[in-house]
Each structure stands twice: as C-alpha cells, then as structure tokens.
Amino acid sequence: MEPHRHPGRRAGRATVVALVLAGCSGDHAVLSPKGPEAARTSALGWGMIVAATFVTVFVFGLLVAALVPGDRRRLRGLDDRVFLIGGGIVLPLVVIVVLSGATIWSTAATGRRGDEQIEVIGHQYWWEVRYRGSRAVTANEIHIPAGRRVRVTLRSDDVIHSFWVPALAGKIDMIPGRTNHLVIEADHPGTYRGQCAEFCGMQHARMAFEVIAQPPAAYQRWLQAQALPATADPGSIAGQQEFQQETCSGCHTIRGTEAVGKRGPDLTHVASRRTIAALTLANDPRHLKSWIADPQRYKSGALMPPSELTPAELTSITDYLAGLR
Ligand code: HEC
Numbered sequence: 122m123e124p125h126r127h128p129g130r131r132a133g134r135a136t137v138v139a140l141v142l143a144g145c146s147g148d149h150a151v152l153s154p155k156g157p158e159a160a161r162t163s164a165l166g167w168g169m170i171v172a173a174t175f176v177t178v179f180v181f182g183l184l185v186a187a188l189v190p191g192d193r194r195r196l197r198g199l200d201d202r203v204f205l206i207g208g209g210i211v212l213p214l215v216v217i218v219v220l221s222g223a224t225i226w227s228t229a230a231t232g233r234r235g236d237e238q239i240e241v242i243g244h245q246y247w248w249e250v251r252y253r254g255s256r257a258v259t260a261n262e263i264h265i266p267a268g269r270r271v272r273v274t275l276r277s278d279d280v281i282h283s284f285w286v287p288a289l290a291g292k293i294d295m296i297p298g299r300t301n302h303l304v305i306e307a308d309h310p311g312t313y314r315g316q317c318a319e320f321c322g323m324q325h326a327r328m329a330f331e332v333i334a335q336p337p338a339a340y341q342r343w344l345q346a347q348a349l350p351a352t353a354d355p356g357s358i359a360g361q362q363e364f365q366q367e368t369c370s371g372c373h374t375i376r377g378t379e380a381v382g383k384r385g386p387d388l389t390h391v392a393s394r395r396t397i398a399a400l401t402l403a404n405d406p407r408h409l410k411s412w413i414a415d416p417q418r419y420k421s422g423a424l425m426p427p428s429e430l431t432p433a434e435l436t437s438i439t440d441y442l443a444g445l446r
C-alpha cells in the first residue's frame with residue numbers, strides 16, 4: 122500500500138513523523154515488499170488470502186443454495202458420497218496440504234545462508250548490532266549492502282522481542298537463551314523502518330530501528346569507519362574525562378577510551394547515527410543534550426537514569442559525544 126497517494130494522510134503523517142522523529146524515518150511499509158525475502162512472504166500471504174476467499178465464498182454459496190427456496194432435484198441426483206468424501210475430506214485435505222506446504226517451504230527459506238552476517242541483540246527498548254568479521258557495533262541502525270543476502274542472527278539479552286522489518290523480510294521472535302536466524306535483503310539502496318513486534322515492556326512502542334541499505338562499496342567504507350576506535354576532537358578532552366568519571370562509562374562503551382560499560386548502546390560513533398534512543402529523537406546536539414539531561418522525559422521507563430550533571434558537565438559531555446562521528 123502506498124499511503125503517499127493520499128494527500129490528506131500524507132500531510133497528517135508528515136506532521137506526526139516530524140514531531141516524533143524530527144523528519145527522519147524510513148517507511149514502515151507492511152504491504153510493499155522491497156526485496157526477494159519480503160516478496161516471498163508477501164506472495165504467501167496473498168496466496169492464503171485468495172485461497173481462503175475462494176473457500177469462504179464456496180461454503181457460503183452452498184449455504185445460501187440450501188436456504189433459498191427452489192427446485193433442487195438435480196442436486197439430489199448427486200451421490201451423497203461425492204459431497205461427504207469429496208467436499209468433507211478430499212477438498213479440505215488438498216487445501217491444507219497446499220497451504221502448509223507453501224508455508225513450510227517459505228519458512229525454511231528464511232533460514233538459508235547469506236553473503237553477509239550481522240548479529241542483532243534485543244535489549245529492553247533498543248537494538249545492538251554487530252557485524253561479523255568487524256569490530257563495528259551500532260545501535261538501532263542496521264547497515265546492509267543493497268542486493269546482497271544478509272543473514273541476521275537474533276538473540277535477546279532480557280525478555281522476548283521480535284524483529285520486524287516488513288519491507289525486507291518476515292517477522293521472527295528474539296527469545297532469551299535461543300538463537301534465531303532470518304535473511305533480509307533489499308533490492309535497492311534505501312532506508313527501511315523496523316519495529317519490535319512483541320510487547321516487551323513499557324517502552325516497547327519506542328523500540329524501533331532503521332535498516333539502511335547502501336551500495337556495496339559505500340557499505341564497506343561505512344563499516345571500516347565504524348570499526349575504528351573513537352576519535353574525539355582535541356577540544357573535547359574534558360568531556361571525555363567527565364564521561365569516564367561519571368556513571369556513563371558504567372553502562373556505555375566508547376572504544377579507545379576507558380568506558381567499557383555494556384548495559385547501554387555503544388557510543389563509539391554515536392554522532393554518525395540518525396536517531397537517539399531507537400528512533401525516539403533526531404540525533405542533533407540539542408536533542409542529545411536534553412536526552413542526556415533527562416532520558417525519562419522522552420522515554421519514561423527506559424533503562425537509563427536521569428543524570429546529575431552540572432550544566433557545565435552536561436555541555437562538555439554533549440560536545441564530546443556530538444563529535445564522535
Ligand atoms: C544504568 C545504565 C546507564 C547509565 C548510567 C547511562 N546510560 Fe545512557 N543509555 C542507557 C540505555 C539502556 C540506553 C538506551 C535507552 C533506550 O533507547 O531505551 C542509553 C542511551 C544513551 C544514548 C543514546 C544512544 C543511542 O544510540 O540511542 C546516549 C547518547 C547516552 N545513553 C548517553 C549517556 C550519558 C552521557 C550518560 C552519563 C551521563 C549515560 N548515558 C548514562 C544506559 C545508561
């Protein structure tokens with residue numbers, strides 16, 4: 122479905138997006154697949170809808186035919202067994218076998234091998250993303266090369282989450298103690314919105330992410346840059362020290378510094394991301410600052426406490442983080 126075709130909805134939608142995300146988000150396109158994996162799931166869904174429609178119309182047709190007064194001597198001429206065995210056993214069996222077969226085939230295909238391997242770990246209200254063979258770690262932003270099959274390994278750090286990028290693949294749960302796999306693939310470069318699809322706590326709705334598909338060469342350059350340790354500009358050394366001394370470093374890692382915390386997102390290249398807190402805020406210095414001052418104001422129940430920084434500390438920590446590209 123293309124919501125953009127409706128001018129009224131487009132305006133309403135644009136306002137909402139601008140307010141909530143300050144204008145940064147891909148489409149959460151449920152009915153328009155943008156890659157072969159999603160296309161297969163979509164074809165299966167439509168196949169089921171069509172088959173179910175036929176069955177429904179057929180059954181209700183028989184019902185109506187039985188109720189409407191009229192001459193049915195010709196129908197009575199049919200052997201009862203044709204109705205009972207044909208309509209009661211053979212037909213349902215054929216329908217069920219065909220539909221289950223298609224489902225099993227298409228579910229099995231989601232676990233096949235990929236050209237690229239990415240690991241996504243669900244945390245209460247944010248996504249950790251790791252890239253096989255690279256030191257890069259991002260949050261809430263999954264970069265992939267367009268036109269390549271990307272095998273995503275899915276785990277959870279706490280409760281059950283569910284990984285869903287409708288434009289690129291089906292949906293699969295992330296279950297504590299279990300590893301699931303899903304292949305995603307985008308035909309073309311673009312930004313595709315994803316969302317946690319299993320209620321996981323208070324801020325479940327603000328546990329969104331973006332898949333950014335890039336041309337393969339651009340993707341490789343991006344990955345190399347992300348793998349490097351943080352490079353703070355010399356002017357923000359004070360901010361770096363404060364970050365390390367404050368509680369921040371107990372929860373966040375900034376590679377190349379003493380901050381090695383694991384409970385929150387890796388902030389090594391935080392300024393290169395488009396959003397803060399799983400698509401809750403646009404990532405610019407102003408929002409970054411107010412997020413650090415009081416995350417609960419934007420995402421109450423998020424697992425980052427309000428900070429007790431002086432205004433000067435807040436400014437220097439923000440300047441430092443805003444420079445980590
Ligand atoms: C108790 C652990 C904890 C502490 C302490 C903490 N954070 Fe966080 N932080 C988190 C968690 C968890 C998130 C993810 C919140 C979410 O999106 O639901 C987060 C998110 C962030 C983000 C957004 C990152 C992104 O990519 O979305 C920034 C920036 C950040 N924290 C900076 C700081 C700073 C600066 C401090 C110190 C003043 C700090 N944090 C202290 C746990 C913590």
Ligand SMILES: [Cu+2]
Pocket residue numbers: 243244245246281282283317318319320321325328
């Ligand atoms: Cu979740």
